[in-house]
Amino acid sequence: MAQREPDGVIFYLENGRENEAKLVDDRMSISGDSFYWYQVDENLSRWKYLVAHHSVTANNATAEDLARMHLNQGWSGIGYHFVITRDGIIHYVGDLGTWRANVGGMNDVCIGVNMIGDFRFGNTPSDAQYRAFNVLYREFVADSRFPGIKGPSALKFHRELNATACPGDVNKDWILNGKPNTNFVPPVATVVPVVTPPVVVETPKTPVKVILPEKENVPTIADPDQEIQPPVVVNPGPTPSYLFIEQLIQLWYTIINIIRRNK
Numbered sequence: 001m002a003q004r005e006p007d008g009v010i011f012y013l014e015n016g017r018e019n020e021a022k023l024v025d026d027r028m029s030i031s032g033d034s035f036y037w038y039q040v041d042e043n044l045s046r047w048k049y050l051v052a053h054h055s056v057t058a059n060n061a062t063a064e065d066l067a068r069m070h071l072n073q074g075w076s077g078i079g080y081h082f083v084i085t086r087d088g089i090i091h092y093v094g095d096l097g098t099w100r101a102n103v104g105g106m107n108d109v110c111i112g113v114n115m116i117g118d119f120r121f122g123n124t125p126s127d128a129q130y131r132a133f134n135v136l137y138r139e140f141v142a143d144s145r146f147p148g149i150k151g152p153s154a155l156k157f158h159r160e161l162n163a164t165a166c167p168g169d170v171n172k173d174w175i176l177n178g179k180p181n182t183n184f185v186p187p188v189a190t191v192v193p194v195v196t197p198p199v200v201v202e203t204p205k206t207p208v209k210v211i212l213p214e215k216e217n218v219p220t221i222a223d224p225d226q227e228i229q230p231p232v233v234v235n236p237g238p239t240p241s242y243l244f245i246e247q248l249i250q251l252w253y254t255i256i257n258i259i260r261r262n263k
Helices: 064-074 127-143 174-177 239-261
Strands: 001-005 008-011 022-025 050-056 082-084 089-092 109-116 155-157
Touching: 022 082, 050 127, 050 239, 089 127, 109 127, 155 174
Parallel strands: 022 089, 050 109, 050 155, 082 109
Antiparallel strands: 001 008, 082 089
């Protein structure tokens, strides 16, 4: 949200964005002139671009360090409107009602945002810096006082406007849309084992072989009237059981011969 006040343009995060990043107003405390250098212009609709820079310093540099660097080179104040430190804190350092000094020949339409760090040689902004810059970008897009900053085309790298490599290895899409959560672990799908029923192999049934006792050697009778002679039973001895069996056999043959004669 922004509005023109006697002490400059008040700017803060709102609509929940204040819970995503921290913005600190350092305009009064930072070295140099934050309110009048180098040109006052209260027409907030003139802003067209949000321009990304890097400080080309150590990661632990501060917004105050940048302000003193600019004062040492003869400027009257810090050249940026915002500085984002490695911890993701957004420092409001140059009043939005003034032109600063961050894009040669275009300072009247460019809001300068500097990220602390040297993003050359494979170094990149911290996750917190990406998140903070994304929040700042969305705040400007949502703020009706900045009609010229609407949509992705309003975000520019310094090198897109001047002959420079600044801001180094920075991913513009991560500023526009936020850095993807690389720590996200997708849930592992539960694999339900397929139970294969046991294969029942039927063993061919072996036919039961019935072994019948051999037939007694009964002589073939050509003549039906011929009497069958009982087999000779060798008596193993005077055992009563054998004598009894011998008598039964003789009786059986006698009955058969009687039946055959009466036919």
